[in-house]
Amino acid sequence: xxxxxxxxxxxxxxxxxxxxxxxxxxxGWAISERIQQISSEVLRVQQGSLYPALHxxxxxxxxxxxxxxxxxxxxxxxxxxTRSGRxxxxxxxxxxxxxxxAVGQVLDVC
Amino acid sequence: xxxxxxxxxxxxxxxxxxxxxxxxxxxxxxTVEMELDDELRFHLEHQTEKHLRAGQFREEAMRRARIELxxxxxxxxxxxxxxxxxxxxxxxxxIGYALRVLVKSPGFTAAVALxxxxxxxxxxxxxxxIDAVMWRMLPVKDPAGLWVIxxxxxxxxxxxxxxxxxxxxxxxxxxxxxxxxxxxxxxPTVDGQLVSGSYFSLLxxxxxxxxxxxxxxxxxxxxxxxxxxxxxIGNADSGKSYRFWAGRFRxxxxxxxxxxxxxxxxxxxxxxxxxxxxSR
Numbered sequence: 001x002x003x004x005x006x007x008x009x010x011x012x013x014x015x016x017x018x019x020x021x022x023x024x025x026x027x028g029w030a031i032s033e034r035i036q037q038i039s040s041e042v043l044r045v046q047q048g049s050l051y052p053a054l055h056x057x058x059x060x061x062x063x064x065x066x067x068x069x070x071x072x073x074x075x076x077x078x079x080x081x082t083r084s085g086r087x088x089x090x091x092x093x094x095x096x097x098x099x100x101x102a103v104g105q106v107l108d109v110c
Numbered sequence: 111x112x113x114x115x116x117x118x119x120x121x122x123x124x125x126x127x128x129x130x131x132x133x134x135x136x137x138x139x140x141t142v143e144m145e146l147d148d149e150l151r152f153h154l155e156h157q158t159e160k161h162l163r164a165g166q167f168r169e170e171a172m173r174r175a176r177i178e179l180x181x182x183x184x185x186x187x188x189x190x191x192x193x194x195x196x197x198x199x200x201x202x203x204x205i206g207y208a209l210r211v212l213v214k215s216p217g218f219t220a221a222v223a224l225x226x227x228x229x230x231x232x233x234x235x236x237x238x239x240i241d242a243v244m245w246r247m248l249p250v251k252d253p254a255g256l257w258v259i260x261x262x263x264x265x266x267x268x269x270x271x272x273x274x275x276x277x278x279x280x281x282x283x284x285x286x287x288x289x290x291x292x293x294x295x296x297x298p299t300v301d302g303q304l305v306s307g308s309y310f311s312l313l314x315x316x317x318x319x320x321x322x323x324x325x326x327x328x329x330x331x332x333x334x335x336x337x338x339x340x341x342x343i344g345n346a347d348s349g350k351s352y353r354f355w356a357g358r359f360r361x362x363x364x365x366x367x368x369x370x371x372x373x374x375x376x377x378x379x380x381x382x383x384x385x386x387x388x389s390r
Contacts, residue, residue, distance in 0.1 A: 048180025
């Protein structure tokens, strides 16, 4: 099972995080769980690379962090999408679709 | 592997929030570190609980959670790298190291400081010279309107040009070495200029005392030679009799009553700082 999982292409983790946060604000652990669930256990999201990516996105101003209380009444750092983050999500999603279509076309031709 | 191309159009607002983020990471380091620790521990706890619910023992659940995160300390280090302050931090560390090394070897430090001082001093000196010689405006009425027409004209040629031109005011000068006697005693020679009568009025230079050489002084060639002493000639003693001559020209004896005609802040149009101006 584990062998069939594929590593995330570089740069796509940001896209997945932005997409996950588009619905609602989440803390890091919930984000990693959500990505695992949605990608039906095919994608292997390294938890170690999740937090550096979140901090990078926060620095870029695409997500905003605030401290809140989690379901089990613990202090947790919640991330939410900013307006420029929403725009970034649209741009990156469009770029990704374009890229995957183009790569698919090349593979079909050959 | 594919790299998604991101738009690089950074808005001013985003650049500001980026800057604020980095400043916070730099100057509220303790808080930021504590937050990082809290955040990652929160993650580990949740991940451990998840494994516990799956029926694992606590020890094993915690171990797996840590491994999945890639180690707590290593994760922290990777997060720090995405704060964008690594460059500044290593710079601060390097400066601190440099200072410690300099304090340890005072001899070397002194040599470095000395060579820097000499280098900067030499540059300053050369700049001052260039500034004075090439860039500073001449202390005359209209320096930008001043043109050197030609060098090597004879006085006769100058007069012909002057009398036949309607366009510009003209003045002529020529360097000369003057013999000097004070009260009959021969003094060392001084640099001087032979100047036309229009010289001082054209340059708009006024004497500190007395009068300048004027157009009236040069109506008759060698008619009545007069001389002016520049301010820089030093302690020209009053009451003494100065005589100047150069070749066959002998200038009228100059008796300094109070201190004679002298020019302040003006030497001449050349670098040789003539001390005496004479009518031709």
